[in-house]
Amino acid sequence: MSEHVAIRYDIADPGLAEQGRQRIEWARREMPVLQLLRERFAHERPLEGIRIVACVHVTTETANLAYTLRAAGAIPVICASNPLSTQDDVAAALVADGFSVYARKGEDAATYYRHINLALDYRPHLIIDDGADVVTTVHRERRDVLEFVIGSTEETTTGVIRLRALARDGLLAFPAIAVNDAQTKHFFDNRYGTGQSTIDAILRATNILLAGKTVVVAGYGWCGRGIAMRARGMGAQVVVTEVDPVRALEAAMDGYRVLPMREAARVGDLFVTATGNVHVIDREHFLVMKHGAILCNAGHFNVEINLEALAELAVERRTLRPAVEEFVLPDGRGLVVLAEGRLVNLAVAEGHPASVMDMSFANQALACVYLVQRQGELAPGVYQVPEDIDRHVALLKLQSMGIEIDRLTQEQEAYLMSWQHGT
Numbered sequence: 001m002s003e004h005v006a007i008r009y010d011i012a013d014p015g016l017a018e019q020g021r022q023r024i025e026w027a028r029r030e031m032p033v034l035q036l037l038r039e040r041f042a043h044e045r046p047l048e049g050i051r052i053v054a055c056v057h058v059t060t061e062t063a064n065l066a067y068t069l070r071a072a073g074a075i076p077v078i079c080a081s082n083p084l085s086t087q088d089d090v091a092a093a094l095v096a097d098g099f100s101v102y103a104r105k106g107e108d109a110a111t112y113y114r115h116i117n118l119a120l121d122y123r124p125h126l127i128i129d130d131g132a133d134v135v136t137t138v139h140r141e142r143r144d145v146l147e148f149v150i151g152s153t154e155e156t157t158t159g160v161i162r163l164r165a166l167a168r169d170g171l172l173a174f175p176a177i178a179v180n181d182a183q184t185k186h187f188f189d190n191r192y193g194t195g196q197s198t199i200d201a202i203l204r205a206t207n208i209l210l211a212g213k214t215v216v217v218a219g220y221g222w223c224g225r226g227i228a229m230r231a232r233g234m235g236a237q238v239v240v241t242e243v244d245p246v247r248a249l250e251a252a253m254d255g256y257r258v259l260p261m262r263e264a265a266r267v268g269d270l271f272v273t274a275t276g277n278v279h280v281i282d283r284e285h286f287l288v289m290k291h292g293a294i295l296c297n298a299g300h301f302n303v304e305i306n307l308e309a310l311a312e313l314a315v316e317r318r319t320l321r322p323a324v325e326e327f328v329l330p331d332g333r334g335l336v337v338l339a340e341g342r343l344v345n346l347a348v349a350e351g352h353p354a355s356v357m358d359m360s361f362a363n364q365a366l367a368c369v370y371l372v373q374r375q376g377e378l379a380p381g382v383y384q385v386p387e388d389i390d391r392h393v394a395l396l397k398l399q400s401m402g403i404e405i406d407r408l409t410q411e412q413e414a415y416l417m418s419w420q421h422g423t
Contacts, residue, residue: 009095010115012088012104020063020093027060030354032400033362033393034068041072046369048073051148053124055116055134056155057085057346058103061357063094068365070099074126079119081130082300083107084339085346113137120145126368127152131300132159132166139171151175151371151378153364157190157221158276158300163382175378177367182385184359184393186222193352193360195226197345198272198298199234205323205338205348206294208270211235216268218261219275220247223298227272228256239264241280261285271295272344273304283309289335296338298345305341323348362393 028035041047052074056062062078069076078094080086080103091103100122102115116134120142127134127149135152138145151174154160160180166172179185202208215236217228228238228251240256241264242248252258259267265285269292273280276299283306297304311317316328326334339347351357366389371378398405408416415421 008118009091009099009101010104010118011091011095011101014092014095016089016092017096018093020060020087020089020091021096023087024060024063024090024093027354028064031061031064031358031361033358033396034064034365036396036400037362037365038068038071041068041365045073047372050074050125050150050368050372051122052076052126052128052368053079053119053122053134054128055079055081055119056128056130057081057351058091058094058101059085059087059346059351060090061351061354061361063090064354065361065364066094066099067097068361069368072365072369074368075122077102077119077122077124079103079115079134080107080112081133082343082346083109083112084342085351087350117142123148125150126371128155128364128368129153129159130155132156132162135159135176136162136166139166139173146173149174150375151177153177153179153367153371155185155360155364156180156300157186157223160382161276167380167382172380172382174380175371175383176381177371177383177385179360179363179367179385182363182390182393184390184397185363185385189352189356189360190222191226191229193226193356194223194274194298194345195228195230197349197352198223198227198274198296199230201345201347201349202270202272202294202296202338205296205321205344206336208294210270213237213269214239214267216241216261216264216271217256218271218273218280218304219277219299220244220251221274221276223274225254227274227298228254231272232256236270239268262288265289268293272298274298275304276300278303279306279309280304282306283313286310286313286329286335289333291333292336294336294338295341296344297341298343300343302341302343305337307337307341310335310337359393359397362396363389366393 066076078101086103086105091101094101160178215231216239218241232238238256240251241261266288314327323339
């Protein structure tokens with residue numbers, strides 16, 4: 001295959017391109033850091049000729065990342081990282097602007113993996129992953145592309161967990177940067193982005209009043225913290241479930257009620273999972289839930305709610321509203337699941353606000369440049385985002401917000417580097 005690959009695509013409707021362009025432009029207004037990088041990259045061209053497979057949620061924000069990568073000289077190929085998160089108008093706009101895109105909202109599992117393999121046919125030098133499905137596909141089935149891969153970046157907590165497991169088994173074949181773990185990613189994207197967008201999605205799907213309801217948040221990582229914070233802000237009584245004693249203690253000291261799920265299942269009106277683990281809400285919990293309890297998932301994969309067990313228990317299933325399905329149990333109780341248990345903030349709403357994804361995707365772009373600049377120097381393994389990149393992104397964001405901060409004086413720097421000064 002030549003360096004100048006042909007433009008190919010599989011999208012729902014190319015006629016949506018103009019609508020998608022308008023929405024991408026609107027998101028760009030809220031992404032000043034990425035815009036600054038794009039202008040810089042257009043002069044420096046640090047990714048000249050680098051083929052990148054970006055397995056991402058195909059949204060207005062990731063479209064702006066794609067334009068930034070192309071400004072840096074890269075050849076990005078886009079495929080969906082979740083079957084329900086693709087915005088078809090954005091996919092159309094990207095194709096119209098010359099990108100190869102493989103993404104359709106609502107695609108089935110077979111199409112999803114066919115799209116990943118079509119993207120891998122471009123023999124990428126870099127992989128931008130969102131859940132590690134591309135990296136694991138490469139290691140399981142597409143080892144033919146390994147000779148080309150310089151490294152990968154990972155956007156999600158779930159994906160980083162999978163990468164570390166791959167590395168722990170001695171199987172990871174290239175360096176991977178855990179972009180999710182950058183401070184300017186998880187402190188902001190996971191907490192403020194997931195917090196707002198998850199509540200937004202629940203309200204869009206159901207139009208319920210949160211005030212006075214008991215909301216159970218499974219997991220008190222950065223995503224769970226954000227969801228709990230926003231639910232409480234809207235007047236809900238928030239219960240947190242956890243397996244980590246330190247996080248459970250933190251939730252209690254933040255003022256939330258902490259219960260095991262077996263007890264929380266009896267009192268919750270709305271359940272939101274954000275753990276990155278399997279069957280957090282299981283058969284035993286369905287058996288004791290209130291009639292009308294609503295269940296949704298803010299974790300990457302649709303495994304946190306045991307939907308197979310719920311389907312086995314149900315005597316009837318019916319759609320009440322778009323993305324709202326009720327499972328009727330033999331005793332007449334109805335349990336409601338949003339968005340098929342998939343990532344609710346992207347399946348029902350538009351995902352994180354652009355202003356918070358600005359920092360996440362700035363980290364992605366700079367991590368790609370870092371991998372290319374250090375090609376051959378990094379052994380296979382999972383790496384943190386270098387601190388200087390993290391701090392640079394934070395400073396650019398502050399600059400875009402018109403915020404100035406202090407700098408250490410020479411005296412202060414000397415003091416912090418010394419050991420002689422005491423009481």
